[in-house]
Amino acid sequence: xxxxxxxxxxxxxxxxxxxxxxxxxxxxxxxxxxxxxxxxxxxxxxxxxxxxxxxxxxxxxxxxxxxxxxxxxxxxxxxxxxxxxxxxxxxxxxxxxxxxxxxxxxxxxxxxxxxxxxxxxxxxxxxxxxxxxxxxxxxxxxxxxxxxxxxxxxxxxxxxxxxxxxxxxxxxxxxxxxxxxxxxxxxxxxxxxxxxxxxxxxxxxxxxxxxxxxxxxxxxxxxxxxxxxxxxxxxxxxxxxxxxxxxxxxxxxxxxxxxxxxxxxxxxxxxxxxxxxxxxxxxxxxxxx
Amino acid sequence: xxxxxxxxxxxxxxxxxxxxxxxxxxxxxxxxxxxxxxxxxxxxxxxxxxxxxxxxxxxxxxxxxxxxxxxxxxxxxxxxxxxxxxxxxxxxxxxxxxxxxxxxxxxxxxxxxxxxxxxxxxxxxxxxxxxxxxxxxxxxxxxxxxxxxxxxxxxxxxxxxxx
Numbered sequence: 001x002x003x004x005x006x007x008x009x010x011x012x013x014x015x016x017x018x019x020x021x022x023x024x025x026x027x028x029x030x031x032x033x034x035x036x037x038x039x040x041x042x043x044x045x046x047x048x049x050x051x052x053x054x055x056x057x058x059x060x061x062x063x064x065x066x067x068x069x070x071x072x073x074x075x076x077x078x079x080x081x082x083x084x085x086x087x088x089x090x091x092x093x094x095x096x097x098x099x100x101x102x103x104x105x106x107x108x109x110x111x112x113x114x115x116x117x118x119x120x121x122x123x124x125x126x127x128x129x130x131x132x133x134x135x136x137x138x139x140x141x142x143x144x145x146x147x148x149x150x151x152x153x154x155x156x157x158x159x160x161x162x163x164x165x166x167x168x169x170x171x172x173x174x175x176x177x178x179x180x181x182x183x184x185x186x187x188x189x190x191x192x193x194x195x196x197x198x199x200x201x202x203x204x205x206x207x208x209x210x211x212x213x214x215x216x217x218x219x220x221x222x223x224x225x226x227x228x229x230x231x232x233x234x235x236x237x238x239x240x241x242x243x244x245x246x247x248x249x250x251x252x253x254x255x256x257x258x259x260x261x262x263x264x265x266x267x268x269x270x271x272x273x274x275x276x277x278x279x280x281x282x283x284x285x286x287x288x289x
Numbered sequence: 290x291x292x293x294x295x296x297x298x299x300x301x302x303x304x305x306x307x308x309x310x311x312x313x314x315x316x317x318x319x320x321x322x323x324x325x326x327x328x329x330x331x332x333x334x335x336x337x338x339x340x341x342x343x344x345x346x347x348x349x350x351x352x353x354x355x356x357x358x359x360x361x362x363x364x365x366x367x368x369x370x371x372x373x374x375x376x377x378x379x380x381x382x383x384x385x386x387x388x389x390x391x392x393x394x395x396x397x398x399x400x401x402x403x404x405x406x407x408x409x410x411x412x413x414x415x416x417x418x419x420x421x422x423x424x425x426x427x428x429x430x431x432x433x434x435x436x437x438x439x440x441x442x443x444x445x446x447x448x449x450x451x452x
Contacts, residue, residue: 003309033351034332099421104345187420
């Protein structure tokens with residue numbers, strides 16, 4: 001295995017293209033190096049993207065949008081007060097991944113491209129409407145995070161492409177997001193189910209926009225527009241939330257495994273989504289004061 | 290082909306040769322004989338190999354040695370000042386916060402990172418911070434008490450030095 005640490009964006013695509021499918025991008029390496037340790041064959045060329053300025057920056061534009069470099073580590077995200085305040089759901093989802101040690105390395109780009117069905121940051125990014133900037137030897141494209149993962153462990157990226165950054169769009173006033181997951185203990189585990197809710201309230205606390213995304217309850221993170229429809233036009237009243245919960249549960253397509261049964265995951269996803277919606281609602285209302 | 294890496298480890302300029310696939314943990318232990326850093330799981334779950342890399346707490350098993358080029362690394366060997374132990378090391382001894390000792394260097398490095406960043410952590414903050422350091426002997430209670438006592442001691446010493 002050859003190690004390359006380019007300092008220029010264009011060199012990454014060129015290195016990946018010349019590796020002819022036998023190249024691999026490394027951001028924090030927390031998934032990749034654990035896999036090497038487990039015996040996964042190593043690539044011919046490993047391209048470390050952490051020496052490129054665009055990959056390591058968090059930028060806030062004057063319109064309120066954020067661009068987060070794909071390799072920015074979780075600790076740096078949690079330390080960015082403006083990002084945490086604008087996108088509490090995205091940043092709390094990232095912060096849930098692993099230990100302090102993992103947070104010193106793991107990134108949004110890595111969590112996305114690892115393409116685990118249980119990735120914590122991905123449902124939050126999908127609910128946020130985040131868009132990836134992808135660069136390859138043929139040029140650049142923008143793809144919604146919701147369209148990146150095709151199946152467990154697989155993304156739609158070509159072998160010479162990589163994610164440069166994640167764009168979080170400007171948000172209307174009284175908007176907020178939240179992410180919750182269930183694990184059997186309080187830290188250091190993989191989600192049994194996860195739920196992200198991003199919503200906007202009007203001045204009378206009525207939900208005027210909502211996006212719901214679920215993790216660990218289907219082969220790829222799941223957008224649930226049917227559930228969003230239930231809370232649109234409501235004030236998240238108790239009877240609405242009961243319906244919301246059952247629509248979320250009915251939308252899940254989980255598997256039985258050591259982390260949870262199908263029934264349990266369906267149930268828990270509904271409970272988490274309802275709680276996340278209420279948290280996002282409270283945050284959005286507070287934001288408008 | 291071996292790669293030539295220049296770093297600072299515990300403040301000292303250190304060079305080594307390594308293969309692209311070697312982890313920082315392997316190089317610290319096998320090439321540089323800094324065997325205070327322990328290998329537990331090798332997959333970033335247990336924290337026994339915790340070190341500071343450019344002021345971030347990381348598992349050295351999840352860092353490639355080549356990534357350490359021009360970086361600053363701190364290991365458990367850098368904690369004591371000559372023969373005088375770091376207050377955390379002394380507190381671990383005083384509170385019998387270790388049994389087999391494999392997790393201890395990682396816990397000391399992690400605890401130092403915590404106190405550098407938050408000199409007055411609550412018990413709950415200590416417990417969350419060390420969630421990535423597994424100890425199979427002590428049940429954590431003595432470790433948590435040792436870290437809180439060291440924090441207390443360091444604050445008192447620091448305040449005393451200032452007044």
